[in-house]
Structures are given as structure tokens and as C-alpha cells.
Amino acid sequence: MPGSSRLRRSVLYMPGANSRALEKARTLPCDGVILDLEDAVAPDAKAKARQQIAEALTAGGYGTREVIVRINSLDGPWGREDLAAFASCRPDAILLPKVESPQQLCDLDEAMKKLGYDPETAIWAMMETPRGILAADKIAAGTDRLACFVMGTNDLAKDLHLTPTPAREGFATSFGLALLAARAFGLAILDGVYGDLQNTEGFEQECRQGVMLGFDGKTLVHPKQIGPANDLFRPSADAIAHATRMVTAWKDAEAQGKGVATLDGKMIEHLHIQDAQRLLALDHAIKERG
Ligand SMILES: CC(C)(COP(=O)(O)OP(=O)(O)OC[C@H]1O[C@@H](n2cnc3c(N)ncnc32)[C@H](O)[C@@H]1OP(=O)(O)O)[C@@H](O)C(=O)NCCC(=O)NCCSC(=O)C[C@H](O)C(=O)O
Numbered sequence: 001m002p003g004s005s006r007l008r009r010s011v012l013y014m015p016g017a018n019s020r021a022l023e024k025a026r027t028l029p030c031d032g033v034i035l036d037l038e039d040a041v042a043p044d045a046k047a048k049a050r051q052q053i054a055e056a057l058t059a060g061g062y063g064t065r066e067v068i069v070r071i072n073s074l075d076g077p078w079g080r081e082d083l084a085a086f087a088s089c090r091p092d093a094i095l096l097p098k099v100e101s102p103q104q105l106c107d108l109d110e111a112m113k114k115l116g117y118d119p120e121t122a123i124w125a126m127m128e129t130p131r132g133i134l135a136a137d138k139i140a141a142g143t144d145r146l147a148c149f150v151m152g153t154n155d156l157a158k159d160l161h162l163t164p165t166p167a168r169e170g171f172a173t174s175f176g177l178a179l180l181a182a183r184a185f186g187l188a189i190l191d192g193v194y195g196d197l198q199n200t201e202g203f204e205q206e207c208r209q210g211v212m213l214g215f216d217g218k219t220l221v222h223p224k225q226i227g228p229a230n231d232l233f234r235p236s237a238d239a240i241a242h243a244t245r246m247v248t249a250w251k252d253a254e255a256q257g258k259g260v261a262t263l264d265g266k267m268i269e270h271l272h273i274q275d276a277q278r279l280l281a282l283d284h285a286i287k288e289r290g
């Protein structure tokens, strides 16, 4: 699975037409950047944005940040030209908007092969339409190049006619189906954006909910959202201390030939240890990032 162990707590969108944002992204402490050619770029600005993104990718300087380009749909007037522009620039992934069928991913994969894309360049898929959500399991199995689902909560809210609320009840089924499909096929999955830039408390509450639901991180629209997302999507010190004690208790039990252990009066089985090890690996990766 390409890139499945990468840190993705904070993944910041920026319009490809905004040269200042493309430059600034090289210095921001986010885990990834999505250089957008789709909804954040006006039709008349698409060609210039495409050229600016190609130049930015060629110049490099994004360090350990994962760099993803969101192209336009391959069925529309810009998508094929978008894809052709980045074959030699080696982005980490191409993000396809409004994915509704596995065939769309197979077509993208085929086109990337023909254009000479590096086999390590992953495909990411926006999950943001009712048809896409209903086909999430088939899409998740669509191609080996697929590495990540990204929730498009703005498009979903529009199509579902739902009223956004702080608890996001209206997204429950969509989140559940997308998360199930992603985990069933070993994909990463990122929560949608929070557009109220002044409401720090609301943003943090949505991050906490995203962690609780099982998302790997959150997509962002402004640099000020990076710090809180990085903090909230990293395992807490208490969680790491507990995971460490669980692993120790498990090793002690194993040494005594037992297949089950207890810690603080609670039963521990192998599945709990797998989850504890996942948290410890995440913590290690974050510490290595510095
Ligand atoms: C929302 C914004 C238009 C606000 O921009 P601005 O008014 O420039 O904000 P600030 O003055 O507060 O900016 C301060 C500095 O930070 C830089 N900046 C701002 N935003 C970004 C960014 N996204 N990436 C990088 N750098 C950024 C400014 O340049 C300032 O820098 P400096 O010059 O040093 O002072 C803007 O934030 C913005 O455009 N955000 C991204 C919008 C976007 O990409 N939207 C599309 C994706 S969301 C979506 O489509 C989700 C999905 O499809 C769905 O359906 O849900």
C-alpha cells in the first residue's frame, strides 16, 4: 500500500493560483499539503494555477511534508491536462475529486501509467457525493495505487441537504461507511475541512470528534488550524504511558506462557496490544519528525 504509514494529522489545502500560499507551505508545520486545481481555482485561473503548481513541485523544498495535487475531474475540460502537467514532477499523490466508482480510479491509474508517472505516486480519492459513499467499499478496492480517502464534507452537506451542526449528526452514515471501507482495505482516511476560521473552539471540538471516530487526521484551510490539529491527532501522554504499560504487562504474561493478561484489573488480549503498538508507532513517528 503506497505511503500507508505516513503521518497525516494536518493536511492543508491551498489554491494553486495563490503563489504566496505555495511558497509559504514550505515553512508550515503541517504533515501534508494539497495543492488545489479544483474548487478553489476559478475557471479562468486554471491554466496559470497548473503552471504554478508544476513549477513549485519542480523547485521542491517541501521537506518531509507529503505533497498532493488535487486535479479536476478527468471527464471535464481540465482534468486530462492537469494530469499530464505533473508526470515528471513526482508529487506524492494525485487527489481525484467526487469519486463515485472504482472505474474512475482504474482510468486514472491507466492514464498515470501511460504518462510515465512514478509507480510510487499514490492516488487519493475525495469521498463527497452520495453515490461515492454508497460505493465506498468498491472504490476502496479499486486499485493498488489508492492510499487515502479524503472526506469532502462541504459537497456532501450540499448533496444531502443536511444542516451542519457542531455534533455533525447528519454525516454519521457517510462517515461510518467511508471509515469501514478505508479500514477494510488498509487505506488512510482524513476528516473534512472546518471553514469557520474564527471559531477555534469549534475547530478543536471537530478534531476531537475526528479522533474519536477513527480518522487519521484532518484536512485544513488555514495555517492557524495546523497546530491544534497536530496536537489533537497525536496520542496523549497518558495514552502513551498506558500503551507502554500494556505492552510490558503483555510481555510478562507471554513469558509465563499466558495468552491473556490483566492491567489495573482489566483484561488485555492480543488485539489490545496491536492497538497499543499502533499508538506507540505513531508517537515514535511524531517524535522523529521533531
Ligand atoms: C480562506 C483564505 C482565502 C483566507 O486567506 P487570507 O485572507 O490570505 O488569510 P490570512 O490573511 O489570515 O493569511 C495569513 C497568512 O497565511 C497564508 N495562508 C492563508 N491560507 C493559506 C493556505 N491555505 N495555505 C498556505 N498559506 C496560507 C497567507 O498567505 C498569509 O501569509 P503571509 O503573507 O505570510 O501573511 C485562505 O486561507 C485559503 O485560500 N484557504 C484555502 C481554501 C481552499 O483551498 N479551499 C479548497 C479546499 S476545501 C474543499 O474544497 C473541501 C472539499 O472539496 C469539500 O467538498 O468539502
Ligand SMILES: [Mg+2]
Pocket (backbone or CB within 6 Å): 039, 097, 128, 152, 154, 155
Ligand atoms: Mg468538494
